[in-house]
């Protein structure tokens with residue numbers, strides 16, 4: 001309830017001119033061209049399950065289903081907006097692929113999402129960030145206008161938004177992140193092969209060891225895909241839960257296991 005009040009108050013600020021009196025929670029719609037740009041930026045397709053957090057009149061989820069063949073869920077705390085969304089989805093012929101729930105976005109299970117969209121507020125994005133970082137590696141997140149603090153987006157673009165109802169500058173900034181796998185820690189192979197990783201969001205620094213030789217590497221995670229570069233070594237790998245598969249170079253192809261302690265077992 002406290003979160004809802006905070007969000008309500010904060011949303012009301014830029015909306016003073018447009019909020020209708022008596023509206024319990026004011027909302028701002030993402031203009032249609034910006035909705036399309038958000039879904040394109042996320043690379044939404046028929047395999048995707050899109051969850052829009054604070055779905056307003058349902059336009060993002062409905063467009064994801066109608067234009068991109070995705071499935072989608074909108075969570076929205078204002079009952080009237082949920083009803084409007086359901087009826088708009090039926091009119092658009094996508095009721096079978098969309099669902100709208102009257103629900104607090106902070107209490108929503110996001111586990112099924114392959115794409116999360118949001119048009120909220122900077123502080124709300126930050127509150128959501130820990131939960132978003134726990135999502136399946138590779139889940140794409142697109143936020144309209146607001147970023148997520150020191151978790152730098154993988155891509156940001158600015159689009160013209162002549163129909164935007166707030167702000168003097170009729171432009172929208174769109175940010176995209178891909179949830180990185182959890183690679184932090186020590187990964188062990190046999191015969192003195194190990195990879196020690198220190199991770200900050202999608203950024204990675206690593207020490208690669210084979211027998212008596214060591215290489216300092218750095219790189220990034222794109223979802224589960226890990227690329228590491230050093231002065232004279234390059235590794236391409238994939239994090240799969242408790243296993244890390246090094247695929248290239250072929251001579252280094254090996255599967256490592258996440259260490260349970262501070263050191264790899266001898267041998």
Ligand SMILES: C[S@@+](CC[C@H](N)C(=O)[O-])C[C@H]1O[C@@H](n2cnc3c(N)ncnc32)[C@H](O)[C@@H]1O
Nearest residue numbers: 025027028029030054055056076077104105119
């Ligand atoms: C800025 S609007 C965005 C609407 C829609 N996503 C769009 O982009 O057109 C934010 C929406 O979040 C809803 N909202 C605010 N707090 C919420 C909460 N705690 N849980 C679910 N929805 C919430 C508001 O009612 C509002 O409709």
